[in-house]
Amino acid sequence: MTPSLTEVVEYGAFPGTFAGPGGQRHPLAVEQFGINGPDETFDGPLWASWGRPTKGAEQAYEFLIGTLESSGDLNRRDRALAGYAAGYLTADTTDLLRIVVAAESGGLALDDELHLLVRSWRTTWRLSLAPAPIVPDVPVEAEYRIACVTALLGEFLRINNTDEVNFEVNFGTHEVDLDVADPHDAFRAGWAGDGHWLIAEEANDEEDDVLWPLDTTSLEAALIESERNIVQAARAATTLWEFDDTTPEIPGDELASWLARDLYRTIATKVTGTSGTLLAFAKKFPLNEVLCGEGDSCLLLVGPERTALVYVSG
Known part of the structure; x- marks a missing residue:
């Protein structure tokens, strides 16, 4: 009525x-x-x-x-x-x-x-x-956009009723010349780190907090697999009695998929600026166990002058 x-x-x-x-x-x-x-x-x-x-x-x-x-x-x-x-x-x-x-x-x-x-x-x-008035585009600060995206991802990627997957993004700068034959090796040699994360060497490859270099192909494959795992984790978290085990289309209709892409794109753009040069070092990446609350993952993105450390924990 x-x-x-x-x-x-x-x-x-x-x-x-x-x-x-x-x-x-x-x-x-x-x-x-x-x-x-x-x-x-x-x-x-x-x-x-x-x-x-x-x-x-x-x-x-x-x-x-x-x-x-x-x-x-x-x-x-x-x-x-x-x-x-x-x-x-x-x-x-x-x-x-x-x-x-x-x-x-x-x-x-x-x-x-x-x-x-x-x-x-x-x-x-x-x-x-309601129809919005036409106004000039106002750039959104990368840090604000990242905070919004990571907050939503945390809501979608819940480990249990009280805990969620946390994304922490920190930006920094470096003074390493990457215009060399082996930029990965040059950065490893010149990386002072943040007092915690180290770039992998043969002598310390058993340490927990060591990051391994990823070439362009490996990084792209890891990002696609991480996105797929994020979507599957979000699906599982919203199903009470049965699981949807179909393979999701990437990107598809899942909001978590678009958020994962937006997060990486925003961070990479902030790091590279107008240059396309991007190095990557990672630990336990692509994302997998951390989405179930087991351990943590880390991705270090390096541009000509800037760095971004993406730490993911359960």
Whole structure:
């Protein structure tokens, strides 16, 4: 049964007006959709990001996709983000409301805006989408982008109910001339380290904190395998009763896949600058055991002047 707008406002789920782009928004009408309990097999909003929303997230997912498609074509990453937003919004909720609004009281409905409400016991959440004004692109600091990506990856890669996989990224500089016949050897000889990590030599190859050089081919293969393992770990963490053991497409519909790529791309760009020169040294890489909470992994990326140490622990 669709409630009246008056009932919704009196219930306390929605204000008489609310702030929107360019001014106040005035509710005109409301549609209510019941949210059934989630399928007992699945848990978490990642399922919706794969295009498999639970019954509770399906209606919100359709609204989001429809609104976003009206502004242009969506790629697989766009759909994964929209699915995750729908799954996150409707998790543990009981009602979904769609509010039709106008820019002024009694005005025409704004068909290019989407306003959704969800209710969970005494808590109400609102998600609004509206066309954004065209503004010049503002570069996002690499450190801020990395912090956002690693925080999300930690949410998706949970070892158990309380612990998650942690990604720590530290940038530095070096003064080693890499324009030589063997840049890996030159860097190893000139690397002062951070007092902890060492570049491998034959004499210390049994030490736990030794990093081994990776050539371009080995690095690319390790990144692909790490990405695949990350996706499989994220899938396993969101399945309650059965495991999805199908081989994921890389990159595919899994948000974790795009996040892994974004993390590496952001770090590599920060390290290399305008140069394409990039050296790599690693321990227990590609990522595997660490995703299950066993041990740790480390990847050291080296550019002409900068370094990035990526430490992954369970």
